[in-house]
Amino acid sequence: MSKILDEYNQLCKDFNQYENTVIPLCAAENYVSDFCMKPLISNFEGKYSFKETSGNNSFIGGEFVERLYILLKKQCKIMFGANYTNTETLTGINCFTVCAMSLLSSEDLVLVTTPEQGGHASIPIILNAIGVKYEPVPYNYSNYQIDYIKLNELCQSHKYSHIIFCQSDVINPPDLKQINIPESMGIIYDSTQTLGLIATGIIPNPLLASNNIVLIGGSHKTLPAPSCGLIMTNNKLYEEKLQKHITPDYLRNTQPNHSASLLLALIEQEECGYEYQKLIIDMANMLGTELSRLGFNIAKLNHETFTSTHQLFLLMNEKEVNSFYLTAKQYNVTLNKKHKKLFNNDGIRIGTQQIARYNWNMPEIEILAQLLYSIKVHDHAKIKEIRNILINKKIPHFTYEDISIK
DSSP states (O other), rough: OOOHHHHHHHHHHHHHHHHHOOOEEEOOOOOOOOHHHHHGGSSSOOOOOOBBBSSSSSSSHHHHHHHHHHHHHHHHHHHHSSEEOOOSSSHHHHHHHHHHHHHHHTOEEEEEEGGGBBTHHHHHHHHHHHHHHEOOOOOEEEEEEEEEHHHHHHHHTTTTEEEEESSOOOSSSGGGGGGOOOOOEEEEOTTTTTHHHHHTTOOOOOOOOOOSSEEEEESEEEEOSSOEEHHHHHHHHHHHHHHHHIIIISSOOOHHHHHHHHHHHHHHHHHHHHHHHHHHHHHHHHHHHHHTTTTBBOOSSSSOOOOSSSSSEOOHHHHHHHHHHHHHHHTEEEOOOOOOGGGOOOOEEEEEETTTGGGGOHHHHHHHHHHHHHHHHHOOOHHHHHHHHHHHOOOOSOOOSSSOOO
16 A cells, blocks of 8 residues: 555544644634535536637536536525626635736726735735735724725725725724725625625625625635635626636636535525524624633724624734744644734734534633633643533534435
């Protein structure tokens, strides 16, 4: 037997052991149900499909992939109110890249949420690569909110072709109703972190705020699905540009097995998602309250609310961040350390979207807060004791497991 195969089998064994013992607080990952995973090993894997200018499909059998995409468009119309949907990209950044290449030009000047504001670090790199000039969206760090007064002043200057919202670190999503968007200006809204919250109506749907919006996002954060990208709009001009360029100009093999998994994930969220997504935000605020009671400095939106998403920001100095992170890593407690202005220079980002799949409530939240406190004070005996309690409570809920896929 291959030595490499032996090593791979050992890797899988080690990884499964890690997954069984992890306490998942990383804001960028989620549990995906068996129901949603099944299409990944279906015959959709590796199939090609794209239409020629004549309207004919270039691949025999491609019509089955077309039927899959039609089902996705129907589902996204139901959940997002989108007239146009494309699910051929694989990630949120993949979504943004093809959108930027399809909709923007080197003559454009755009406004962007910057990495210091929590924006995705890849966005400026992509804009630089395609020659698009950009300036930062005005932002108020004291309340974790866009400065809408200054933003509206910039919008009315007619200097900018688009606003790009692309927040990876976000406890206060953009309120598009506060933005006076000229007809000549568009918005590319990357909802990768909040896509599940939008899909189930827990937070406002950007597509309903204006006709000049492209809503994009990757799954597997608050939308628990295998990695896949979504591009949606109700703007006919944007639809034509995207449809013209994405396939086959920028994409060829579009991994329809991932799209099929996304379809099932959306169906699962339509059925089970509202209660789950509401719990995500409720848990985050319950955890924020408990951590504050234990002496943590948690970012707040107001006196009663820590977050409007799945994320919490734990504010610390650089030494505390590094120490906390290393101890958490030692005990398989996943989270992210941050060194940027949004976190008052240094902090820890945690997310509740995966632990909400376990249907944890106040008793488990109190235990989790004690775990994080024990990590902070390096009480290793207590960490082991509490972690074992929570490991035994990792039982998936809000799934469609009882439905068979034939």
